Amino acid sequence: MSVTTMTPDLHQAQGLEVTDNPGPAPKRIVTGYGFWIFILSDMVMFSCFFAAFAVLSGETAGGPHGAELFNLKNVAIETGCLLLSSFTCGMASIAADLRNRFWFQVAMAVTCALGLAFLWIEFHEFADLVARGAGPSRSAFLSAFFTLVGCHGLHVSAGVLWLLTMMAQVFAKGFRADIQRRILCFALFWHALDIIWVAVFSVVYLLGSGA
Numbered sequence: 001m002s003v004t005t006m007t008p009d010l011h012q013a014q015g016l017e018v019t020d021n022p023g024p025a026p027k028r029i030v031t032g033y034g035f036w037i038f039i040l041s042d043m044v045m046f047s048c049f050f051a052a053f054a055v056l057s058g059e060t061a062g063g064p065h066g067a068e069l070f071n072l073k074n075v076a077i078e079t080g081c082l083l084l085s086s087f088t089c090g091m092a093s094i095a096a097d098l099r100n101r102f103w104f105q106v107a108m109a110v111t112c113a114l115g116l117a118f119l120w121i122e123f124h125e126f127a128d129l130v131a132r133g134a135g136p137s138r139s140a141f142l143s144a145f146f147t148l149v150g151c152h153g154l155h156v157s158a159g160v161l162w163l164l165t166m167m168a169q170v171f172a173k174g175f176r177a178d179i180q181r182r183i184l185c186f187a188l189f190w191h192a193l194d195i196i197w198v199a200v201f202s203v204v205y206l207l208g209s210g211a
Contacts (some may be wrong), residue, residue: 010073059140069134085111086190089107089190101170108166
């Protein structure tokens with residue numbers, strides 16, 4: 001029985017790339033992988049907040065609970081804004097890959113407007129709760145609520161500032177390789193915030209209102 005090996009010519013005939021020393025992975029892949037690790041660490045933090053909320057959700061200290069406090073109509077509008085912003089963020093990423101400055105700026109501007117609308121609704125919700133005497137110090141339930149939802153809101157605020165920075169950098173410097181990598185990281189961050197908000201909407205608002 002003879003043992004045959006595939007020669008480099010045969011590799012090339014089959015469309016396979018032959019390299020003696022493939023070298024390190026491209027910077028874009030390394031950057032994306034490293035940023036995924038950061039996002040996973042953020043997910044661990046939010047998991048702790050979710051666990052705390054689940055434990056304390058019934059500890060109202062005789063005060064109001066979710067069904068009395070939450071306005072699901074406003075929360076649904078919030079959710080729609082953030083989910084739609086994820087779509088426009090994806091459009092901005094496609095425009096960046098195509099190096100189309102105009103549509104990149106348009107998509108990012110719409111994403112920014114939707115993110116600001118989300119923050120505006122959330123700010124009014126918090127202000128209304130505090131005005132009704134349902135601030136974070138009222139009960140353990142409200143402390144857990146303000147911590148979890150407020151932390152997500154801080155992340156969205158940081159994302160909006162990051163978004164504006166990306167728009168300014170593309171306007172001034174174009175789609176350089178390092179800016180493309182930053183856009184990739186921003187898109188991962190923004191989509192992760194949408195995933196977390198879906199969990200917040202389901203666990204905090206829907207289940208909380210039902211309880």
